[in-house]
Amino acid sequence: MRLVRHPVLCNYYVTYRCNASCSFCDIWERPSPYVTLDNARANLRDLRRLGVRVIDFTGGEPLLHRQLPELLSEAKQLGLITTVTTNALLYPKQAERLRGLVDMLHFSLDSPVAEEHDRSRGVRSFDKVMESIDIARQLGERPDILFTVFDHNVHQIRAMYEDICRPNDLVLILNPVFEYNSVDTGGQLSDSALRDMAWWGKQPNVYLNDGFIQLRRDGGNHIDKPVCRAASTTIVISPENKLVLPCYHLGLSDHPINNNLYTLYRSADVQQLVAQEGRLPGCEGCAINCYMQPSFAVDVTKYFWKALPSTLKYNWIKGTWKQLV
Template sequence: MRLVRHPVLCNYYLTYRCNARCSFCDIWERPSPYVQREAVFKNLKDARRLGVEIIDFTGGEPLLHRELPVFLEYAQKLGFITTVTTNALLYPKYAEALRGKIDMLHFSLDGADADTHNAIRGVHCFDHVMRSIEIALELGERPDILFTATNHNIQHIQSIWEKICLPHRLVLIINPVFHYNDVGEALSKESLMLLRKWAKKPWVYLNEAFLKLREQGGNDPQRPVCKAGSSTLVISPDNELIVPCYHLSAARFPIRNNLFDLYNSPEVQKWVALEGRLNACKGCAINCYMQPSFAVEMNAYWWLALRSTLKYNYLKGTWRRYLVQKIKARKL
């Protein structure tokens, strides 16, 4: 049963450029401009009209865009919940400017020691993550620790949880690695079993629906669970609307200052209707599109995701921020 029929999330790619070289990602290989302020402001207004509630300013590395604090402040004024994930290389430099503007701040950390983390990220950034955690806590921020779990680093979860998350009461987000094109990997049955145990631990957020989807072989085009096109707006640094998702990029449409009408156009809706049904969608388990997909349609995945989501919202207090943003939006 479909519960929500409008986009709830916007993945706004500020740039594809990145100062890391992660082994499970190929975005950093793409040439890219930076988004322009005027386009961002107009698109955020239209996204609000379309019903979007969460803006994920992403990349690449979003902190490479020097106007990120401006975008975040404007998004909050419009009533959005904001989220940013960073490798933390630039966070110490911009921490003060970002203070209070990110509702869900994620620091990527994929190893309990410098050698492991730096090898996965392709640059020396472990010390920057550690310093960024200190700075964020000093500023009164509560960053999440985002751990991308692979078959090779899964044994590091225990140490990160015990030494970083529990002492500081920070949420450990376990993000199961996914495979697309020739990037990433599939998790073994043993890894999935181990992750299922971690989902029950205190101060750990792991969407159990992710695990179930992988155990069942990913998205099935005959009975698609993916609702990427209808639940998520994807905006490129070139100011294009990408459908049905970034990783597939089946079609791109120049926005031209009218995201609202463009999204509702027959041309775009034709692709939205194909969400999860294309041949290339077979076996897909990409977290950033499955997360909103689980939220808009009631099924077995919805119930699993609900339990995990309620746990995260309780730990973070995000539900209070959500109510505040709703009140702000009504006053505009």
Template sequence: MRLRTKPVLCNYYVTYRCNAKCGFCDIWERPSPYVTEKEVEENMKALKKLGVKVVDFTGGEPLLHRDLDKLLGIAKKYGMITTVTTNAMLYPKYAERLKGKIDMLHFSLDAATAEDHDTSRGVKCFDLVQQSVGKAKALGEKVDILYTVTPENIGDIQQVYEEFCLPNKWLLILNPVFDYNEVGENNFDKEAFSELRRWAKKPWVYLNGGFLKLREDGGNHIDDPICKAASTTLVISPQNELVLPCYHLGTKSFPIQNNLDTLYHSDEVQAVVKQEGKLPECEGCVINCYMQPSFAVEMNKYFWAALPSTIKYNWLKGTWKQLNLS
């Protein structure tokens, strides 16, 4: 049973540029412009009209956009819940300007030691994450630690949890790595699944139970798709294009030209939307970015698997007060 037909989330790529070279991501390899304030203003008007509640300013590395604070201000003006995930390398420089403008601020941290984290990210950034933690604490910001879990680093979760999350009462978001475009991996064994389920029950830990259930079921299946990427999530590129059915597949891009609402409802776009989860490339997909909103809009076994963690996160962050999905 479909609970909501309007899109709820916008993944707004402010640039594809990145100052890291993570082994589980290839976005940093792409040339890219930066979005403009004028584009964001026009698109926020349309997103509000379309029913979008959450805007994720993403990249690449979103803090490479020097006016990110202004973009966040525009989004807040239109009543959006805002989220930013950063490798934290530039956070100390921009922290004061960003204060209070991000509802869900995530610092990426993938290991308990500088050597392992810096190897994962392809640059030296562990010390900057630590500096950013101190800066955020001083400003009273409630940060989430986003931990991309791989079979290799699952043993480091405990130390990161104890050193970064528990002392600050910050959420540890466990994000199982996914594969796409010959990047990443998805080879968790039964023991790893059991370990992740154990972590999901701990205080100040968020792990979407739907992610694990979907992986155990072999991912999205095109004959009965769980993925609702194109109808739940609008993807806007740095070139000011609507990317469909999702960023990672991105089979079609449509120039927005200050007309996002009309474009989204056009026959050409809706024809692509109707193919969400059904394309040959969608078979076996477990990309978390799009499965999370997919689980939230249709009442099925994944909805129920995801519900406890969703309630937990929104209760601890206080975002449930803003997240009216009617």
């Protein structure tokens, strides 16, 4: 049973540029402009008209966009819940300008060991994450630690939790790695890794969407009976101000927005592509977290019930439930 039939999330790529070169990501390899404030203003108004409640200003590295505070402020004025994930290299310099504008601020950290994290990121950034935690707390912000979990680092969850998150009263977000395109992500997670993650997800101040675990046990999305609702729940906007369909990672088509996102999204051509969500050949086996999270929330399936407790837990901790009711 479908509960919501309009998009609820926007992944707004403010740029594909990045000041890191993570081994499990290929976005930083793409040439890219930056979104303009004028285009964003028009798009944000249309996103609100379409029913979007959460906007993730993403990249690349979103803090490279010098007008990110202005983008966030525009979104907040429209009542949107804002999310930013950053490698934290630029956060110490921009923290004051971002203060109070990000509802869900995530600092990416790949290991509690500085050398391992820096090697994964291709740049020295561990110390910047630690510095950013201190600065954010001094400003009254409460960032989360986003830990991408592979088979080779699942044993480090305890150290991430006990040495970094608990002393700083931060939420630890466990982000199961996913495969896409030709990026080497180290293969699928083992059953033992999934069990370990599921156990940790039940601990205080740890967030793990249990639907992610179930989906991986089921072999991901299947095109004959799709779970994915990426195109109907999530609007993807590129730095070139184009609507990307059915999702960023497939990116089969893009459509110039031209300050007319509301009409474009509701057009027959776009809705024909939306109707193919989860059914395209490239959708087989997909388990991409950023699309499955909203997919689980709008359709009453077993994944809805798996995801519900952890989703309620996180929104209660962060206080964002008040903006959703």
